[in-house]
Amino acid sequence: EVQLVETGGGLIQPGGSLRLSCVVSGFTVSINYMSWVRQAPGKGLEWVSVIYSGGTTYYADSVKGRFTISRDNSKNTLYLQMNSLRAEDTAVYYCARVSGEDYYFDLWGRGTLVTVSS
């Protein structure tokens, strides 16, 4: 069965750091393009980052220089390291599989909530 399970969310103070994990079963992370997409409370969806099968990474301007996407092939797990967190980073963070070289998202996890507040 295909599953994407995100963990690592929680309440964090502004300026703090958090690492999200997405454990995948049913397909291999390393041979797929994988992304993080977030959704602020009551708002729409925002693409955050992608890692290609070859390891190249890209980021939305809103998180560039603060967030880092990575993966552990041995654990079939995707990560998002979030530093210098701001209140506007508060959102549910979803990991999602990108469908090949077309940037739509065909599989999604259930998400993990990150709240940045003092």
Add this chain to the structure above:
Amino acid sequence: EIVMTQSPATLSVSPGDRATLSCRASQSVSSNLAWYQQKPGQAPRLLIYGASTRATGIPARFSGSGSGTEFTLTISSLQSEDFAVYYCQQYNNWPLFGGGTKVEIK
């Protein structure tokens, strides 16, 4: 910079009726457009890609059309499980979602 605009923001429809949702891009995205359904507390689900191709397992009552800057998602006969928020997303450039249309029970 591309802007994706969905209309209406809210659509009130009776079960069994047809629903027509619109998505407009500020510049051409060719047919690089996807539609998603999201229910409260759940992750989005892919419905349509390539503007008109249904994803695996999506019922035939969902159909997509359009190209360039104007796109439509049609639900031919609304079922109770179809009341949700629908998002379009262009992937001609970096992924960008529209603001969503909420389909509610009339």
